Amino acid sequence: MPDLYIFKAQVGMFDPVALQNHNVRIHYVQATYYRKVDFLEGIPPFQCVNLGALAAVTPSGRVNIVNLEMADNEFGLWRWYPIDDAQIRLYHPAGIAKYQLRNLQVPVDMNILFRDPNLVSTEIAVWQNNRPAAEAINGHAFALGAVRLIAIGYRFHTVDLESGKDADPELVNAIKVGKAPCTDVWCSGRGIGD
């Protein structure tokens, strides 16, 4: 069994969380889905969103990152970083703060490349079209021409183990009682106290 799990950090690589025929348990807010991966591919780094030009000392509105949406039955695994000097607050989905502590929603800025070169702490997963959203904060005394985010990751196509032609109730039960291997994939944040 490959040593695969979320938030994995190592030098020089960003591993997928699952390979072909691996079981995954997708968590989206309070919902849980039992699936099996039947295809995966890497997605090279790309500019996934431009949150727009931003005046000095100003926060932006919340912008949905539609380019990180996945097709039906698919989830994406993403790490990301900004290439413009703003602080980014992530929401996933748009109504739930990500990286949320009791007293602070932790932002991500360009320093992430120095402080967390693997970007492991930025890792998120996106289930189907349940995309994240982001806000930018420009703390400078000058305007920013753009606030761009780069994402890198993996695309996973899955089959449903709970219903349909690939249903396998015995396997699902085995996963639930811990007798079959499965990787948990959290595809959203969670509200405080939720």
Next chain:
Amino acid sequence: MLLANKEGIVVTGPVVPLVPGGAATSLLVFAIPVLVGQLVGVKSVKIRKVILHNNAAGNTTVLIGNGAVGVGIPVLLPALDSLNGLTDSYYADADFPEVESFANIVAWTPAVAGTIDIQLEVAVIG
């Protein structure tokens, strides 16, 4: 992953002979790449190097901005000296700060005679 901390693809612009006349005669020296059909990606550029060759234009200056051609301003950098008949080179980090532009870059000179050849090297971000 150990991503590079400095982004940017380094490319050079064309050699452009600046003519006398100030900002009203400003010319395009680097165009932001906007590929037709480009899927995603807002590009910007950071100026890395500026080289000037003065063709008997006298001791003068060259200004670099990102306004429209023929308008020039706003300026991106203080005036760069260009000495009569000589070649001058200016480098980011050493001679000027690493300015970034999201609009095409133009240049002009207040010289009253001759031309000044200018070429930029920039890092394209985005």
